[in-house]
Every structure is written in structure tokens, then in C-alpha cells.
Amino acid sequence: MNANKSKLTLPLILSFLIFSMLLNSMGVIILQLSEKISYKGLGFLESFKDIPMALVSLFCVNLISKTGNKNALTFSLIFIIISCFALPLVDTFWFFKIWLSIIGVSFALAKIAVFSIIKTNFRDGHLASVMSRVEASFMIGIFIVNIGFGSLLSSDYASLxxxxxxxxxxxxxxxxxxxxxxxxDEITSQSKSVFSGGTKFLRSPKIIYFFIIIFLMVFVEQSFNSWLPSFYKNNLKVNSYFALQSSAFLALFSFFGRLITSKLILHFHWFRFVTICLIFLFLILGISQILITYFYDNARLVLIFLIPFTGLFLSPLYPLYNSEVLNKIPTERTHFFLSIVVICSSLGSSMGSLYMAMIFYEKLSYFYPLCIILPLLIIFGLTFFLNKNF
Known part of the structure; x- marks a missing residue:
């Protein structure tokens, strides 16, 4: 990897770090607003971020192709700067909805731009390695936002x-x-629309399996990132500060998982790596559900430390699936392909949050680990078909 490529990695990492802190501030927002608004209502709050993200990702593909990935990433960061400075100055709930919509639109631009930059500037094992490092920064963002806001909320300046x-x-x-x-290095602009030939492209079985997996992966990640603090507060009976630290330590383990993956993936086949991670996830979540069901009074402390450990095995999955398929996508189809990835991810995020909101609303949160195992089982099965087709 030459010097310019090394310099390129840093702003990509920082960009994902920034969006991670913003997207995963939902855990903080849910905790802060849960006394005034029902869990059912808070479950729909996520859609104000995810629906604009999905819509923009589809309609901005041609625009990004013409203006360039670097400009798209630049504009997304400018939107973030303006909206984040404005948020504390508008003290009404409706502005959260507008703010989340801006975050969703900006992340759609940034994600397509960052993944496209990785696709056009890195190859094969290095692509997977850089993808894992960039996604690892996403985990550090979750850690920072939960530690930072958790400390602020437990201080004398909580109102700020x-x-x-x-x-x-x-x-x-x-x-x-x-x-x-x-x-x-930018993708060469095409004279024809990037949507041309898209229907045939999407009918490929391997692409269909991949999109379902991505939808379910984000579905599962959202179930952890936004709702784990509420599970800790409601079911493990810890205060708001320590509830937020559950997501922080989940993110810390996730960071190490993706960092380790960025090194090991250069030497191991992706399918073997993914299979091992999924098996360990089933074990940890299965043990957690057994402890909750039969040994809750004696195992509460064990659960507090055990559940965040899932991050070590959950975090490698999303970048590995993405990098494996992205490596095989023709360069001229990259923007269109990534727009569908963003749509599947945003829909998975909204559905995951609604799924968990209903579980908490119906007072079924004692089955939290089991509810996460169910979509993971589908991912496990589809992974075999994805590997077979590739």
C-alpha cells in the first residue's frame, strides 16, 4: 500500500467515526425521552433517520457518479456540521425528527462515497482489511458516544x-x-444512467442472498446498539449511566473484533471466519437466555459482563459480507450496488428498532437474547448459499 493510500484511510476512518457517534446516539436519546414518550413511539423515531437514508441512497446515485465520491463525502460532513451546531439551540421534540432526517441523508451520501472510494482504491485482501478498519472506527464511535454522554448525564451538567x-x-x-x-481515484463517469441493466443485476441469486443477509445483519446490530441500554436498565436493574456503558463495552469488543479481522482476513477464507463467529454468537446468546430464564437472581452480574462480549464475534460479519461481494462487483455497478446496500441497511435498522420496541412494549424483554438468535439463524443458513454461489 503506497503513502497516498495510507493517507486516504484516515479521513475515511474519521468519517465513519463521526457518523457512528451520531447514528448510535439513539441509545442516549431513547433513555432521555423514555419517561415522556412510550417505547412504541420511540421505536418510530428511528424511521425518521432510516427512511430518508433509503430514499436518498436510491436517487443520489447518478449525482454521486457525476460529482465524485470525494465531493459527496465533503457535502455530507458539511450537513453534519450545520445540524449538530443547531441541535442544542432548538429545544423541541420535533427538531429531533428533522435532525435525524439530516443525519440519515448525510450518512447515505457518506456510506456510498466511502465504500466506493475503498472499492476503487484498494483490491482483494487489502479491500477487506481497509473495510474492516473503517468499520472498526464505527465501533469506537459507539464506545465514545456512550462513555461521553454517560459521563455527562451522570454529572452536574446533565441538562446540557x-x-x-x-x-x-x-x-x-x-x-x-x-x-x-x-x-x-474516482470511478469513471458513465454517459448512461447507472440504473441501466439494474433489474437483471438484482435478479442474481447471490446478490439476493447478500441483500437479505445485510438487512438482517443491521437488524441484529440495531437490536444491540439502540436497545441494549434499555435492556440493562429494565431487566438487569442498573442505572442510566451503567446502562449506557453496556453499549460502550459492546462497541469496545466490536472494535477489537474488527481490528483483529482486518489482520486475519489476509490469511483466512471469509466463509470459515464468518461461520466461527456465528457459532460463538449462538453460544453466548444461548447461555445468556438460559441464565436469564433459570438463574437470574444469581447470574445478573455475569450477564452484565457476558452480553457485551458478543461484539467480538458480531462485528466482523457486516464488513466481511460487504467486502466479499464488493470485490466481485464490476466497477461501473458500484454506486448502484452500494445504494441498494444502504437501502437494505436502513430498512434493517428501522425494522430492528420497531421489532425491539414492540418486544419492550409487550414486556417480553426477558427473551431479549432469544429474539436476537432468531434472525441470526436465518443469516447462518443464507451464508451457506452465498458461499456456494461465489
Missing amino acids: WKYGFWLIAILSIITLFILWPVKI
């Missing part, structure tokens, strides 16, 4: 928690200054 988003805006400004001078 929304001003924490100003720090994210400042980091976005720094990222823009790092990104701007870096030279990036």
Missing part, C-alpha cells in the same frame, strides 16, 4: 447533554481539512 454534539461538529471540521488535500 445536547451540547455534546458540538464536539462532533468540530471533529467533522477537522476531518474536512484532512480529506481535502488527499488525492482519490
Whole structure:
């Protein structure tokens, strides 16, 4: 990897770190608003982020192809800077919906841009390695946002928690200054629409399996990232600060999982790696459900430390699936392919949050691990078909 490629990796990592902190602030928002708004209502709040994300990802494909990935990433960071500075200044609930919509639109632009940049600037094992490192920064973002906001909420300045988003805006400004001078290989602009031939492309069985897996992967990740603090507070009876730390330590283990993956994937086949991770996830979640059901009084402390450990095995999956398929996608189809990835991811996020919201609303949260095992079983089965087709 040459020096320019190394310089390119840093702004991509910082961009995903920023969006991670914003997207995963939902756990904080849910905790802060849960006393005023029902879990059922909070479950729909996520859709204000995910629906615009899905719509924009589909309609901005041609625009990104013409303006370039670097410009798309730049504009997404500018939107973040403006919205994060505005959030603490507007003290009404409806602005959260607008703010989340801006976050969703910006992330759609950024994700397509970042993945396209990785696709056009890295190859084979290095692509998977860089993808895992960029996605690892996503986990660190979750860790930082939960530790940071958790500390703020437990301090004398808890009422000023929304001003924490100003720090994210400042980091976005720094990222823009790092990104701007870096030279990036762009996908050659096509005279015809990137949607041409898309129907045939989407009918491929391997692509269909992949999109279902991506939908379910984000479905599962959302069940952890936004709702694990509520599970800790409601079922394991810890206070808001320690509830937020559950997501922080889940993210910390996830970071190590993706960092380790970025090194090991250069030496191991992706299918073997994914299979081992899924088996360990089933074991941890199965043991957790047994402890909750039969040994709750004696095992509560064990559960507090055991469940975040799932991050070590859950986190490698999403970047490995993405990098394996992205490696085999023709360059001219990259933007269109990634737009569908963003749509599946955003729908998975919304459905995962609604799924968990109904579980908490119906007071079934004692079956939290079992509810996560069910979509993982489908992923496990589809992975065999995906590997067979590739």
C-alpha cells in the first residue's frame, strides 16, 4: 500500500467515526425521552433517520457518479456540521425528527462515497482489511458516544447533554481539512444512467442472498446498539449511566473484533471466519437466555459482563459480507450496488428498532437474547448459499 493510500484511510476512518457517534446516539436519546414518550413511539423515531437514508441512497446515485465520491463525502460532513451546531439551540421534540432526517441523508451520501472510494482504491485482501478498519472506527464511535454522554448525564451538567454534539461538529471540521488535500481515484463517469441493466443485476441469486443477509445483519446490530441500554436498565436493574456503558463495552469488543479481522482476513477464507463467529454468537446468546430464564437472581452480574462480549464475534460479519461481494462487483455497478446496500441497511435498522420496541412494549424483554438468535439463524443458513454461489 503506497503513502497516498495510507493517507486516504484516515479521513475515511474519521468519517465513519463521526457518523457512528451520531447514528448510535439513539441509545442516549431513547433513555432521555423514555419517561415522556412510550417505547412504541420511540421505536418510530428511528424511521425518521432510516427512511430518508433509503430514499436518498436510491436517487443520489447518478449525482454521486457525476460529482465524485470525494465531493459527496465533503457535502455530507458539511450537513453534519450545520445540524449538530443547531441541535442544542432548538429545544423541541420535533427538531429531533428533522435532525435525524439530516443525519440519515448525510450518512447515505457518506456510506456510498466511502465504500466506493475503498472499492476503487484498494483490491482483494487489502479491500477487506481497509473495510474492516473503517468499520472498526464505527465501533469506537459507539464506545465514545456512550462513555461521553454517560459521563455527562451522570454529572452536574446533565441538562446540557445536547451540547455534546458540538464536539462532533468540530471533529467533522477537522476531518474536512484532512480529506481535502488527499488525492482519490474516482470511478469513471458513465454517459448512461447507472440504473441501466439494474433489474437483471438484482435478479442474481447471490446478490439476493447478500441483500437479505445485510438487512438482517443491521437488524441484529440495531437490536444491540439502540436497545441494549434499555435492556440493562429494565431487566438487569442498573442505572442510566451503567446502562449506557453496556453499549460502550459492546462497541469496545466490536472494535477489537474488527481490528483483529482486518489482520486475519489476509490469511483466512471469509466463509470459515464468518461461520466461527456465528457459532460463538449462538453460544453466548444461548447461555445468556438460559441464565436469564433459570438463574437470574444469581447470574445478573455475569450477564452484565457476558452480553457485551458478543461484539467480538458480531462485528466482523457486516464488513466481511460487504467486502466479499464488493470485490466481485464490476466497477461501473458500484454506486448502484452500494445504494441498494444502504437501502437494505436502513430498512434493517428501522425494522430492528420497531421489532425491539414492540418486544419492550409487550414486556417480553426477558427473551431479549432469544429474539436476537432468531434472525441470526436465518443469516447462518443464507451464508451457506452465498458461499456456494461465489
